Amino acid sequence: MKKFGFSTINSRTIDYQQFDTRLLDKVLQEEPSFARCMSCGGCTATCSAGNLIDFNVRMLGLLIKRGEIEGLATEIDKCMLCGKCILVCPRGINTRHVIMLIKKEMVKLKLEQV
Ligand code: SF4
Numbered sequence: 080m081k082k083f084g085f086s087t088i089n090s091r092t093i094d095y096q097q098f099d100t101r102l103l104d105k106v107l108q109e110e111p112s113f114a115r116c117m118s119c120g121g122c123t124a125t126c127s128a129g130n131l132i133d134f135n136v137r138m139l140g141l142l143i144k145r146g147e148i149e150g151l152a153t154e155i156d157k158c159m160l161c162g163k164c165i166l167v168c169p170r171g172i173n174t175r176h177v178i179m180l181i182k183k184e185m186v187k188l189k190l191e192q193v
């Protein structure tokens with residue numbers, strides 16, 4: 080391994096190979112535009128739900144990229160599906176479709192666990 084003169088604390092290391100990407104893979108299959116998300120936060124800044132309650136749509140994207148789906152179902156239910164976030168996304172991502180796909184897949188995952 081190449082040495083850079085510094086080391087990273089193990090607990091602060093992000094290992095992309097270890098992530099559970101099942102949900103992300105499903106979303107990307109049906110909405111490939113999501114791969115273009117650069118986490119700019121434009122969607123969060125304009126979000127109708129986020130203006131009223133504690134809800135961060137940009138964070139949802141990061142969580143599914145990391146495979147952290149615990150608590151995601153409750154969080155995603157806060158979205159009002161108004162579509163405002165689509166209008167401001169600089170990458171032209173159909174964010175509402177992404178959210179609907181996550182909802183659909185979350186239901187399937189829940190059913191698998193029953
Ligand atoms: S506005 Fe678009 S590019 Fe920016 S964080 Fe939201 S989905 Fe990603």
Ligand code: SF4
Nearest residue numbers: 126158159161162164
């Ligand atoms: S569709 Fe959902 S995430 Fe997008 S602006 Fe509306 S409430 Fe926010």
